[in-house]
Amino acid sequence: EADIYQTPRYLVIGTGKKITLECSQTMGHDKMYWYQQDPGMELHLIHYSYGVNSTEKGDLSSESTVSRIRTEHFPLTLESARPSHTSQYLCASSEYGSTLFTGELFFGEGSRLTVL
Amino acid sequence: QKEVEQNSGPLSVPEGAIASLNCTYSDRGSQSFFWYRQYSGKSPELIMSIYSNGDKEDGRFTAQLNKASQYVSLLIRDSQPSDSATYLCAVNSLEYGNKLVFGAGTILRVKS
Numbered sequence: 001e002a003d004i005y006q007t008p009r010y011l012v013i014g015t016g017k018k019i020t021l022e023c024s025q026t027m028g029h030d031k032m033y034w035y036q037q038d039p040g041m042e043l044h045l046i047h048y049s050y051g052v053n054s055t056e057k058g059d060l061s062s063e064s065t066v067s068r069i070r071t072e073h074f075p076l077t078l079e080s081a082r083p084s085h086t087s088q089y090l091c092a093s094s095e096y097g098s099t100l101f102t103g104e105l106f107f108g109e110g111s112r113l114t115v116l
Numbered sequence: 117q118k119e120v121e122q123n124s125g126p127l128s129v130p131e132g133a134i135a136s137l138n139c140t141y142s143d144r145g146s147q148s149f150f151w152y153r154q155y156s157g158k159s160p161e162l163i164m165s166i167y168s169n170g171d172k173e174d175g176r177f178t179a180q181l182n183k184a185s186q187y188v189s190l191l192i193r194d195s196q197p198s199d200s201a202t203y204l205c206a207v208n209s210l211e212y213g214n215k216l217v218f219g220a221g222t223i224l225r226v227k228s
Contacts, residue, residue, distance in 0.1 A: 040124065040220060040221075041220055042118075042120075042217075042218045042219060042220045042221075043160070043204070043218040045215060045216075048215070058215070059212060059215070059217075090159055090160075104150075104162045104165070105152075105160075105162065105216065107159035107160055107161070108159060109158070109159055110159055
């Protein structure tokens with residue numbers, strides 16, 4: 001079983017609040033990712049990291065920010081939450097592989113965010 | 117055109133039947149192809165990966181890849197009610213910096 005953890009699992013918050021979604025993995029993986037998923041829709045990559053102090057924006061524009069100070073920790077922050085941020089956020093990690101092989105993604109349980 | 121396309125379903129099959137799930141992709145340079153299963157309210161988990169043309173079998177699951185037709189499929193033999201889930205096709209897209217691009221998934225329902 002994958003050792004990747006997300007907190008909180010569920011969060012209901014008011015507009016304008018700052019939130020941080022936590023993600024930690026104990027597998028020593030270099031690569032970590034944040035995906036956003038709405039019901040019946042594709043997973044969209046919003047941020048990724050290939051190692052400590054490395055962060056990149058993904059394919060879906062997002063107002064969130066991430067940091068990677070430690071290998072095991074990849075938090076996502078929204079400075080001012082809005083109803084349009086309501087979604088499921090999935091954190092994932094993978095072993096560093098060749099450039100032609102992303103490899104298996106291990107997902108956390110997800111954080112379901114509702115902004116009122 | 118979406119990078120990875122799947123029929124959203126739901127695909128309903130009786131218990132014991134073969135379920136056939138299909139996926140097409142647009143990036144001809146793609147090298148790696150994956151099938152993830154996602155139960156309702158849960159996160160995706162990898163069930164099959166395939167990298168070369170042809171078939172790859174793992175238990176009741178068979179992945180099929182045809183790069184010329186840009187088509188990948190998943191067959192589930194002897195379908196069980198526990199196979200009821202959403203199946204996500206994912207493709208390693210060179211156009212997107214060698215990152216995984218997911219389809220929207222096909223809902224499979226296995227009726228007992």
